[in-house]
Structure formats: C-alpha cells, structure tokens
Amino acid sequence: MDKKQAILKSVLKLVNREGFYHLNMKNIAKEANVAAGTIYLYFKGKEDLINALYSMIVNEFNQHVLQGYEDEKPVKENFYDMLNNAIEFYLTQPDNFSFIEQYTYAPFLFKENQNDNFLLLSPIYKMMSVGKKEGVIRNIPDSILLSLIHGPMNTIIKLHLAHKTDLNKRGAKQKFFDAAWSAIAVV
Amino acid sequence: MDKKQAILKSVLKLVNREGFYHLNMKNIAKEANVAAGTIYLYFKGKEDLINALYSMIVNEFNQHVLQGYEDEKPVKENFYDMLNNAIEFYLTQPDNFSFIEQYTYAPFLFKENQNDNFLLLSPIYKMMSVGKKEGVIRNIPDSILLSLIHGPMNTIIKLHLAHKTDLNKRGAKQKFFDAAWSAIAVV
DNA sequence: TTTCTAAAAATGAACGTTCATTCATTTTTT
DNA sequence: AAAAAATGAATGAACGTTCATTTTTAGAAA
Numbered sequence: 001m002d003k004k005q006a007i008l009k010s011v012l013k014l015v016n017r018e019g020f021y022h023l024n025m026k027n028i029a030k031e032a033n034v035a036a037g038t039i040y041l042y043f044k045g046k047e048d049l050i051n052a053l054y055s056m057i058v059n060e061f062n063q064h065v066l067q068g069y070e071d072e073k074p075v076k077e078n079f080y081d082m083l084n085n086a087i088e089f090y091l092t093q094p095d096n097f098s099f100i101e102q103y104t105y106a107p108f109l110f111k112e113n114q115n116d117n118f119l120l121l122s123p124i125y126k127m128m129s130v131g132k133k134e135g136v137i138r139n140i141p142d143s144i145l146l147s148l149i150h151g152p153m154n155t156i157i158k159l160h161l162a163h164k165t166d167l168n169k170r171g172a173k174q175k176f177f178d179a180a181w182s183a184i185a186v187v
Numbered sequence: 188m189d190k191k192q193a194i195l196k197s198v199l200k201l202v203n204r205e206g207f208y209h210l211n212m213k214n215i216a217k218e219a220n221v222a223a224g225t226i227y228l229y230f231k232g233k234e235d236l237i238n239a240l241y242s243m244i245v246n247e248f249n250q251h252v253l254q255g256y257e258d259e260k261p262v263k264e265n266f267y268d269m270l271n272n273a274i275e276f277y278l279t280q281p282d283n284f285s286f287i288e289q290y291t292y293a294p295f296l297f298k299e300n301q302n303d304n305f306l307l308l309s310p311i312y313k314m315m316s317v318g319k320k321e322g323v324i325r326n327i328p329d330s331i332l333l334s335l336i337h338g339p340m341n342t343i344i345k346l347h348l349a350h351k352t353d354l355n356k357r358g359a360k361q362k363f364f365d366a367a368w369s370a371i372a373v374v
Numbered sequence: 375t376t377t378c379t380a381a382a383a384a385t386g387a388a389c390g391t392t393c394a395t396t397c398a399t400t401t402t403t404t
Numbered sequence: 405a406a407a408a409a410a411t412g413a414a415t416g417a418a419c420g421t422t423c424a425t426t427t428t429t430a431g432a433a434a
Contacts, residue, residue: 019293035411101292106206140362143352148366151338165330175327183370222385
C-alpha cells in the first residue's frame with residue numbers, strides 16, 4: 001500500500017467535498033488511514049502537500065489532453081480531440097476539476113506554483129500557432145484565442161457538474177465544439 | 188464614517204490581497220480601523236460578513252451590466268454593450284473579480300448563496316432568449332450559450348489582470364467581442 | 375451656549391476551540 | 405537485532421467570538 005498516494009487521494013477527496021477552507025491535517029490522515037504524523041514523512045507540510053497534488057494533476061491533465069494529437073492531422077480535428085479529451089478528463093474525475101479551480105483562485109496561498117497555472121494549457125498553444133500559420137485560425141493574440149477555448153470549456157464543465165446542463169445528452173458536445181470552433185476559426 | 192461599509196471594503200481588499208485562506212477577523216478590523224468586536228455589531232459572524240459582501244457585489248454587477256440595455260436595440264448591440272459593461276466593471280474594480288471568483292469556487296464554505304452564483308448572469312439569459320427568437324443566436328441550450336459568453340469573459344479578464352494580455356490595447360476588445368459573437372451567432 | 379445624563383456604539387482583553395507540527399515511543403521490515 | 409517506518413499524544417500558536425468596560429452621541433435641562 002502506497003501511503004504517499006493514499007494521502008494525495010485523501011486531499012483530493014476532502015478538497016472536493018468540503019473545500020480548501022475546511023481542509024485539515026487530521027481529516028486528511030483519517031481519510032488516508034494513516035496517523036497525522038505520517039504525512040510529515042512524505043511531505044514538508046500542508047503547503048508542500050497541496051503543491052505536490054497540484055503538480056500531479058497538471059501532469060496527468062496535459063498527458064491526457066494530448067492523447068491522439070498528431071501534427072499531421074488537420075487543426076480542426078486536433079482541436080476537437082483536445083477539447084474532447086479535456087472535457088472527458090474532468091467529467092470522469094470531477095475531483096480534479098474542483099481542486100484545480102480552487103487552487104487557481106487562491107492567491108498567495110501557495111505562490112510557488114502560480115506561474116505554472118497557465119502551463120496547464122501548453123498543448124493548446126502549440127495547436128494555435130499551427131492553425132494561424134495555415135490560416136484556419138483567426139490571427140488574433142494567443143491570449144484572446146486562449147480565453148475563447150479555455151473559458152467556455154471551464155464554464156461548461158462547471159455547469160455540467162452543477163447539473164445545470166448535460167454534456168452527455170446526444171449532440172450536446174458536438175454543438176458545443178462547433179460553437180467553440182466558430183469563435184476561433186477564420187470566417 | 189460608515190463602519191459597515193468600511194468593514195466590507197476591508198474584506199474585499201484582504202481577500203484580494205491574501206485570499207480567503209488567510210482572511211481573519213483581526214486583520215479585517217485593523218484594515219477597517221475598528222475593533223474586532225465592532226464587526227459583530229453589524230454582522231452575525233465571518234460567514235454572514237462574506238455572504239453580505241457577495242450579495243453586494245452581485246447587485247452592483249447586475250446593475251452595471253444592464254446599463255444601456257434596451258429591448259429595442261439589435262441583439263448584437265446589446266451583446267456588445269453588456270460584454271463591454273461587464274469587462275469594464277471588473278477591470279476598474281479587480282478586487283470584485285477576485286472576490287467573486289474565490290467565493291464561487293469555495294464549495295460548502297457558505298452554502299447559503301450557492302444557488303445565487305448563476306444569478307449573476309440573469310441579464311444575459313434575457314438577451315439570449317430574444318436572440319434565439321429572432322434567429323440571430325444559435326438555437327442551442329442556454330447553458331451552452333452561457334458557457335460561450337461567460338467563459339471567455341472570465342478567462343480574458345483573468346489573463347488581463349495577470350498581465351498575460353492587454354485588453355486596453357487598440358482593437359483588442361473589438362477582436363474579442365467579434366470572436367465571442369461568432370461563437371453564439373447563427374452562421 | 376453649556377452641562378448633564380441615559381442610551382447607543384465601540385472597544386479589546388480574555389476565552390475556548392481548532393489546528394499544524396513535533397517527537398518520544400511503538401511497530402514493522404530486513 | 406538493528407534500521408526504517410509509523411504512530412498519536414502533546415505543544416503552542418492562531419483564530420472566531422464574547423462581554424464587561426469605556427467612549428461617543430443626542431437630547432433635555434439649566
């Protein structure tokens with residue numbers, strides 16, 4: 001039994017269930033079936049623990065999003081695939097979504113990783129630059145393009161998880177993809 | 188001197204500066220130039236205080252966003268105006284943005300208002316329904332439309348405030364508006 | 375205007391609780 | 405039996421809230 005992983009899983013579960021605000025070491029230990037002191041054998045402290053979890057999730061996310069990505073494919077196809085991968089990642093692991101969101105919006109909590117926040121999106125930058133070169137994606141600043149991809153994705157996932165919409169309904173995802181593509185595509 | 192307002196302003200400033208995680212009553216009091224006990228003359232406690240601030244900002248936001256809105260105007264014009272109003276509101280008062288974001292992503296922190304989260308967007312729903320009826324806005328679920336409006340706006344503001352883009356640069360806003368409109372408009 | 379006084383507002387030290395972290399001791403592994 | 409891993413009670417700091425006391429306010433009386 002890997003206690004380090006158990007502890008990380010425990011944090012993920014608790015942050016999702018009760019938020020950062022109520023996260024405390026005793027509960028983390030209990031949920032992971034270890035003693036409170038054990039956590040300090042694997043992590044320097046609470047901050048280190050949370051930063052480690054963040055890094056882990058970002059890595060998993062990047063890896064998952066890039067599945068099936070190939071430079072040879074049309075940009076539009078890669079775009080659909082990546083968006084699909086991203087949504088699938090978060091819908092099947094909503095705890096990850098909740099954690100990343102809360103972490104991102106906690107200024108000065110764990111400054112160390114704050115520059116990595118947008119690192120989450122590195123695969124997307126690659127696709128944008130190719131698309132612009134080929135003339136299929138609008139020639140506007142990357143940051144605006146980014147907001148047109150990342151923003152809707154974030155919100156639609158949030159709405160889905162809050163049961164305000166259902167992305168699994170037939171055609172829903174496709175409609176979303178088409179609309180998102182319209183925002184960044186050359187008319 | 189209105190102490191109640193001073194306390195609310197103090198919370199806003201501190202949440203923006205150090206996040207919810209480090210927010211404590213002693214600092215709120217110090218920043219507002221009142222004694223710790225004074226806060227309890229105006230608010231039941233910490234949660235009540237934060238909920239009150241949230242409600243205040245949501246009200247101000249809704250009011251500001253609707254400025255210039257008129258049913259008679261073309262939907263596209265209302266859309267641009269509202270997006271412009273929303274961005275202006277947050278860019279001129281970034282503390283409000285940071286606060287709302289952090290509040291929204293704090294599950295189980297202050298459940299009371301959680302259903303009001305999307306209330307923030309009530310003016311937008313109105314516009315969408317008219318646009319669909321007139322055939323200028325895609326006939327897709329409101330929730331998807333919402334994600335295509337709210338999402339990019341949120342992300343672009345975040346990027347601007349993080350100095351990753353500059354919405355005040357000539358043409359930047361216009362490009363963003365055009366792209367956002369493309370996402371929701373009938374082709 | 376000045377003085378008095380009762381109510382309202384404000385104060386901040388004190389209290390009880392919670393929490394992250396430590397470390398002497400115990401358990402498990404090799 | 406020595407080393408490594410794990411434990412959890414103990415510690416002290418931090419925090420939200422309370423309330424006995426002080427300060428301010430406002431109106432009446434002189």
